[in-house]
Amino acid sequence: MRAFDTRFCERCQCEREFTRKTAAHRWHLAATILTLGMWGVGWLAVAITEARRPWRCAVCRSRFVPEAKRHPQIGQPTPDRDKLPIAPRKGKKPF
Numbered sequence: 346m347r348a349f350d351t352r353f354c355e356r357c358q359c360e361r362e363f364t365r366k367t368a369a370h371r372w373h374l375a376a377t378i379l380t381l382g383m384w385g386v387g388w389l390a391v392a393i394t395e396a397r398r399p400w401r402c403a404v405c406r407s408r409f410v411p412e413a414k415r416h417p418q419i420g421q422p423t424p425d426r427d428k429l430p431i432a433p434r435k436g437k438k439p440f
Contacts, residue, residue, distance in 0.1 A: 347364050347366060356402065364400070368392055
């Protein structure tokens with residue numbers, strides 16, 4: 346099974362449909378009922394594994410990275426770096 350969502354793709358630079366694999370929970374529920382709960386352990390393992398899979402763009406297949414986890418490009422100033430005061434180096438006199 347697949348889950349779908351619309352998100353911004355960094356590679357395509359536009360809104361795209363993102364997809365990822367999900368577990369077939371109805372079949373896992375049926376197997377858990379038929380095995381009197383013993384398959385519940387396997388279902389839990391499958392659900393955890395599937396939840397960790399990344400969302401991928403349906404067009405270019407690049408991964409979706411939330412803004413909180415993105416790394417700034419090398420050489421690009423970060424907002425935090427611009428706000429920090431610059432302290433003089435030890436042993437050096439300011440101008």
